[in-house]
Amino acid sequence: MKQNRIAALCLSVLILLAATPTAASADQGVSISLGRIDVSQRLAPGGRYHLPTLSVSNIGDQQQQYEVAINYLQDSGTDRPPRGWFDISPPMLDLAPGESRAVELDIDLPTNADPGSYTALVEAHPVATLDGTKISAAAAARVSFTVKPSSWLQAWRLRINRAFEDYAPWSYLLPMLILAALLLYGTRRNLRVRINVERKH
Numbered sequence: 001m002k003q004n005r006i007a008a009l010c011l012s013v014l015i016l017l018a019a020t021p022t023a024a025s026a027d028q029g030v031s032i033s034l035g036r037i038d039v040s041q042r043l044a045p046g047g048r049y050h051l052p053t054l055s056v057s058n059i060g061d062q063q064q065q066y067e068v069a070i071n072y073l074q075d076s077g078t079d080r081p082p083r084g085w086f087d088i089s090p091p092m093l094d095l096a097p098g099e100s101r102a103v104e105l106d107i108d109l110p111t112n113a114d115p116g117s118y119t120a121l122v123e124a125h126p127v128a129t130l131d132g133t134k135i136s137a138a139a140a141a142r143v144s145f146t147v148k149p150s151s152w153l154q155a156w157r158l159r160i161n162r163a164f165e166d167y168a169p170w171s172y173l174l175p176m177l178i179l180a181a182l183l184l185y186g187t188r189r190n191l192r193v194r195i196n197v198e199r200k201h
Contacts, residue, residue: 026184029059030066030124032139033100039123039145046156052106053084054141056124058095065127067092069101071140076119085109088122107145111156115149 033055043049058064068091070083087106105122125138148155 029137030064030139031057031059032122032124032125032141033057034141037141037143039107039143042146042148043107043109044148045109045110045115045150048113049107049109049145051107051143054103054105054122055100056093056095056103056139057100058097060137061097063094063096066095066124067091067127068093068122068124071121071123073119073121073142078105078117078119079106079114081118081120085113086120086122092127093124105143109147113147115147117144117146119144 034052037051039049039051041049054068056066057066058066068088070081070086070088072080085107087104088109089104089106091103093101093103103122103124120143121140123138123140142177
């Protein structure tokens with residue numbers, strides 16, 4: 001009888017453990033507010049272009065860290081833009097269940113960007129767990145754009161204009177200060193020359 005009770009107790013414990021949900025069985029999901037971004041404007045090398053803001057949401061039932069990165073379609077029929085052309089902010093998100101965060105996306109074309117049609121995926125996926133377990137859940141927005149042919153002079157002009165905009169107002173004040181310093185230096189030098197000439201007379 002005692003052995004039967006011990007066996008029954010062990011069986012009950014095993015049933016309870018099997019019925020208890022584990023972290024691995026938790027629902028880990030993600031969604032992106034936009035499914036597709038088609039840029040109708042033809043983009044010029046050297047330019048920086050802001051795309052529509054995305055919203056990444058945790059649709060699972062536990063706190064989760066997500067990475068937002070560039071990925072590619074297998075057969076899109078277009079070229080793959082380098083990941084370095086994209087600026088994603090922020091690239092990492094820590095979201096509670098039901099929480100959403102905005103993600104800003106820019107395309108920053110180098111001056112030597114090849115003309116053509118490009119397609120990429122902006123993908124949000126959970127970061128691997130501490131034990132190295134990879135989670136397959138992911139959501140993505142398809143981004144398509146065209147780079148138009150441009151001369152190196154036009155590309156560098158765009159790059160310089162963008163630099164002035166990025167560092168304003170210092171980008172406008174600094175040349176003015178340098179010009180003012182040169183004018184002051186020239187005026188003082190001419191004044192010294194005039195004084196020396198007048199003294200000699």
